[in-house]
Amino acid sequence: MITSLWTASTGLTAQQVQIDIIANNLANVSTNGFKQARGIFADLLYQTLRQPGAQSSLTTQIPDGLQIGLGVTPVSTGRIFTQGSLQQTGNSLDMAIDGAGFFQVLLPDGTTAYTRDGSFQKDNQGQIVTANGYPLQPAITIAAQALTVTVAPDGVVSITLPNVTAPVQVGTIQVATFVNNGGLQSVGENLFLETASSGTATPNTPGTNGSGVVVQNYVEASNVNVAQELVLMIQTQRAYEANAKVVSTSDQMLARLTQL
Structure with a gap:
């Protein structure tokens, strides 16, 4: 349960970074020569409970294994150098x-x-x-x-x-x-x-x-596409809300466990 709390918190941080990037893009929609930025993210380490390819018997192997991801992290902000109008x-x-x-x-x-x-x-x-x-x-x-x-x-x-x-x-x-x-x-x-x-x-x-x-x-002119940024902002907001819901749900499950 603690794992899900920390994993969701990395999602909240990543989506906040994404919103910050979108906000900067929209703020510079009228800036001459401005080039749109985009967030680039990577998944974090995995907790391996069953190793893929491990022996399950003398003659068989585990095909997929069991790995639980520990979240996401921002790795860079890439610039899109397409021509502005x-x-x-x-x-x-x-x-x-x-x-x-x-x-x-x-x-x-x-x-x-x-x-x-x-x-x-x-x-x-x-x-x-x-x-x-x-x-x-x-x-x-x-x-x-x-x-x-x-x-x-x-x-x-x-x-x-x-x-x-x-x-x-x-x-x-x-x-x-x-x-x-x-x-x-x-x-x-x-x-x-x-x-x-x-x-x-x-x-x-x-x-x-x-x-x-x-x-x-x-x-x-700036190469920022306002419509594209607004759509991405809505997607990011929904992802943030989903991660916040995971935090809330995990907290409720932990609270229930402590009452047993």
Whole structure:
């Protein structure tokens, strides 16, 4: 009876983790470049009462055995890096990646971070930065007197200047790809960091080596499917209630035993 109490308690914990993940997904349904997370769970150890394949007689074996599971545990939160829809903004510094890859930005400590959020702006030096002020890498500076900014699908950034007929190229955006996107570490602010699991970032010219192209005047929306999350939330709630019922039932059975 004690076993069922502890087993059900692991189920309660696992479903609470699942609800927390769903809540974060729904909270970020309007976050540019956000990638939906999902909970990954694994069963715990088993109490083996009869070993499968053990001898039941001189000539026979137990076919299945008797093993009682001890519950479940959360093991990871996987990211689903499917493409989000592209939303037009009309801002010439807004960019989306249509396909694989990440924009590269420089953090204050010198670390390179990676993002799918292409809602860029200019700082007081004319440098292209994120909404939180982190410079795009490689660095690109837009002259104060620039009349227009054009970003080609291959990442080439050009501006037009007064009294200059031809566009002036001021830099090229690179798109970083990884062997394992799921190994990236989420650090908030729509940023990811490279880890040993993700592999080393490979900078690419957009549209080459399997990387996506850059689309100007658009941002990538969150890939969270609200209807899917709501259905999963209902399923998780029912699973939580079922585990709570097991705890309650086990408690009642223990109480009855103590009265004997």
